[in-house]
Amino acid sequence: xxxxxxxxxxxxxxxxxxxxxxxxxxxxxxxxxxxxxxxxxxxxxxxxxxxxxxxxxxxxxxxxxxxxxxxxxxxxxxxxxxxxxxxxxxxxxxxxxxxxxxxxxxxxxxxxxxxxxxxxxxxxxxxxxxxxxxxxxxxxxxxxxxxxxxxxxxxxxxxxxxxxxxxxxxxxxxxxxxxxxxxxxxxxxxxxxxxxx
Amino acid sequence: xxxxxxxxxxxxxxxxxxxxxxxxxxxxxxxxxxxxxxxxxxxxxxxxxxxxxxxxxxxxxxxxxxxxxxxxxxxxxxxxxxxxxxxxxxxxxxxxxxxxxxxxxxxxxxxxxxxxxxxxxxxxxxxxxxxxxxxxxxxxxxxxxxxxxxxxxxxxx
Numbered sequence: 001x002x003x004x005x006x007x008x009x010x011x012x013x014x015x016x017x018x019x020x021x022x023x024x025x026x027x028x029x030x031x032x033x034x035x036x037x038x039x040x041x042x043x044x045x046x047x048x049x050x051x052x053x054x055x056x057x058x059x060x061x062x063x064x065x066x067x068x069x070x071x072x073x074x075x076x077x078x079x080x081x082x083x084x085x086x087x088x089x090x091x092x093x094x095x096x097x098x099x100x101x102x103x104x105x106x107x108x109x110x111x112x113x114x115x116x117x118x119x120x121x122x123x124x125x126x127x128x129x130x131x132x133x134x135x136x137x138x139x140x141x142x143x144x145x146x147x148x149x150x151x152x153x154x155x156x157x158x159x160x161x162x163x164x165x166x167x168x169x170x171x172x173x174x175x176x177x178x179x180x181x182x183x184x185x186x187x188x189x190x191x192x193x194x195x196x197x
Numbered sequence: 198x199x200x201x202x203x204x205x206x207x208x209x210x211x212x213x214x215x216x217x218x219x220x221x222x223x224x225x226x227x228x229x230x231x232x233x234x235x236x237x238x239x240x241x242x243x244x245x246x247x248x249x250x251x252x253x254x255x256x257x258x259x260x261x262x263x264x265x266x267x268x269x270x271x272x273x274x275x276x277x278x279x280x281x282x283x284x285x286x287x288x289x290x291x292x293x294x295x296x297x298x299x300x301x302x303x304x305x306x307x308x309x310x311x312x313x314x315x316x317x318x319x320x321x322x323x324x325x326x327x328x329x330x331x332x333x334x335x336x337x338x339x340x341x342x343x344x345x346x347x348x349x350x351x352x353x354x
Contacts (some may be wrong), residue, residue, distance in 0.1 A: 001222055012210055020245045023277040028237055033228035035219055058210040062258025065273060090208050096276035097295035118280030118288060121229030127223065132210040142199035147206060 001126045009036040016041050017062040019049040019072065027061060030121050045069030056085040064095035065163060066107065072109040074100065079110035079145040088138055090131035094119065110146025200233040203300045233280065238283035251316045261304040268312060269298040275297055275319065286332040290315060293339045297346060307349065311342045
């Protein structure tokens with residue numbers, strides 16, 4: 001994410017769900033600061049589900065822990081049963097703390113990202129840019145419906161070099177450290193047992 | 198083996214964000230920081246209320262399971278608003294309390310003692326401008342409370 005990068009959220013429509021009114025104010029405050037004007041706010045998962053049945057959204061931001069229908073089940077429903085217009089809508093889950101019993105549920109619900117609270121504007125904007133520009137595969141199978149979760153293992157997404165993990169090696173190969181190896185030397189590296197034999 | 202269907206995600210959000218107009222990322226972040234600044238005092242007041250709610254819950258004779266759930270919910274609420282604090286010590290302490298309650302096998306006397314230590318620490322750290330070294334000592338204490346409970350949990354398991 002570059003400071004000089006341009007973003008335009010004027011026409012985007014977002015659904016924001018959190019049962020804590022102050023936390024909801026913070027989320028909406030941050031998003032409206034980014035230029036998002038069209039925001040629907042909901043305090044529980046059932047109300048959000050009803051909204052998603054009849055309206056299409058460009059972004060869903062939901063708290064994980066919610067009364068009645070939690071954010072994980074809401075996302076799972078969205079990916080599997082919602083109207084076609086919303087099924088691939090980017091979902092960012094926010095959570096203060098993920099219960100041990102919900103870690104797998106969080107992993108498998110089909111959210112694009114899970115962001116921990118308290119909300120950091122820089123992290124939130126970065127994740128929004130990622131989900132907006134990403135062309136990740138959308139996977140549908142019996143056990144999982146949602147964005148491909150293996151994208152990080154396929155090397156860095158070419159369009160987001162900053163999206164790499166901090167401990168990933170540099171994408172740049174750089175200059176060779178020594179002379180080119182001969183074929184025999186390469187063979188010896190690949191099949192050392194032959195050399196020993 | 199079940200059939201796997203793959204398609205390429207093309208979010209409409211990407212097309213909308215690429216349209217002319219809008220603002221620079223730097224400007225968006227500056228605005229967001231300004232917004233959070235206006236929400237700082239209400240958030241700190243909110244944390245005051247949640248700390249008071251934790252005290253009330255501890256003193257109440259609510260059914261143990263329900264009490265545990267409500268203590269967990271209030272600790273989560275504190276984490277949610279803790280961005281308003283000048284440092285991340287309250288956030289770490291409140292998240293540690295969430296962990297303690299989530300992993301607790303009921304509200305036994307050891308867990309209750311751990312919860313009380315956490316609440317007392319959150320009170321000390323809330324709105325505090327004390328030095329990071331003091332925060333570190335408090336947080337190390339909380340980490341050892343959590344470790345002790347995990348150790349006891351393993352011993353029982």
